[in-house]
Amino acid sequence: MRNIDLVIIGGGPAGMSAAVSAYNSGIKDILILDREPRLGGILQQCIHNGFGLHRFKEELTGPEYSWKYEQMVNELKIPVMLGTMVLDVTEDKIITAMNEENGVFQIQAKAVVMAMGCRERSRGALNIAGMRPAGIYTAGAAQKFVNIKGYLPGKKVVILGSGDIGLIMARRMTLEGAKVITVCELMPYSGGLTRNIVQCLNDFDIPLKLSHTVVKIHGKERVEGVTIAKVDKSLKPIMETAEYIECDTLLLSCGLIPENELSKGASITLDRVTGGAVVDQRRETDKKGIFACGNVLHVHDLVDYVSEEAEIAGKGAAEYIQNDGFNKNCDIKMTLGDCVRYTVPQHITSNENDVKIYFRVSDVHKDVTVEAKDGDEVIFSRKKQRVAPGEMESILIKSDVLKNIKSGAITVGVKLNG
């Protein structure tokens, strides 16, 4: 069995950024494993622009953002094994993987960074009535067909779900000559960014039907149409509003789920809300020396934040290897206050440095105050004009504040003003 200091599982934006950060923190014996034939993960098919505004102060396309990191990985000569599928990771950091050249092989790592990303919620999870004809794809699968393989998976398209990938694909398929008839969104608000509604739907006169869902798929061999209906407040379809739409393709853009099969195999404790691991401020899971970052930890809306988080995980992994563990001088639990769905990290195990807490709200609200409390005492407060579930928020808790936490917990909540 090979011994390697740091093994990084996944060569997308999270994995590459973690590798570069660990290298710059002094760990040189690194290996990145990825199942795809090239680095970059999902960015390779996200050919649209809007990436990198925070990180590189310029507007890049997905492949360009990836290329910036690929160059760093190449320059540092960090070894990469592509076309390699990781089958198993144990608590003791033994990685079993396979590829065409080496067959099945094992590696003993001192530390592991999990950076496997996420996958799309598939049709099975959505329970729509009807046969299982061809022509039903997740938006991401359609994106791969069009942008990587170079063919259009349909000509008359209905999209269910207004997640950003669905909106992006509405524009992409329209530009390539398909007719996108409508986008149905179950919730009364869009799951995607406003700018994507404007640029991807309004620009091409594609209607967005809020509080609508697909209740039936028609067709045996190939999709021939769908029945859509309005939903009531409890999200139940109102059958009197049912309407048949002829189409040959249904795209699903109904949310993303962290890809955590390997984490489960290593018995890592997962957060029920994020679907990712429970981590501390270094992004260490409850299994010593195993870290997680990027979309496998929680689904991000901006790749810039993925890179930032992966830097923390990479640095943490390097420190873990160099010091043979961590000096954990506290254990402050993060608890959820009003309107907050989750926080990352979920707990804080050192008060030596400031800690940035990322969180998501459960609803759209205007004119609010974001508050962090230690018991009844307010330790952080900031006004915000608007918060929305689609946009990740963050607050910074200073080291001297952490040193004075009395209740053993910090509660993050959103207070509605006025």
Added chain:
Amino acid sequence: MEKNFTCIVCPMGCSLKVQIEDGKVVSVTGNTCPRGAKYAQTEAVAPVRTLTTTVRAGEKMVSVKSTQPLPKENLKKYMDMINSVKLETSVNVGDVIIADIDGTGIDIVATKNVDI
């Protein structure tokens, strides 16, 4: 004439109202910051969008973009021009695929390295 837009410059998504007289913007309201006013100026008179798409290189697809935003009303026309290109050589990030597309002074460049 009055036009309404949603500002797409930042996630706030302010609703903008623009007064236009003789093809000129005379006032913008509803914006929370100056960037919104600037966006409304162009959007009202000559809306532009960055175009991202792909071209074929051998059996593979190369992602491309316009180096600057292009006039929105002609996006389909540019798509046809880009889709008629077929490359037979390997491509690097930044390579010009179509120079000065349709006399706009804007280039279509590769955003990915593709070896064929």
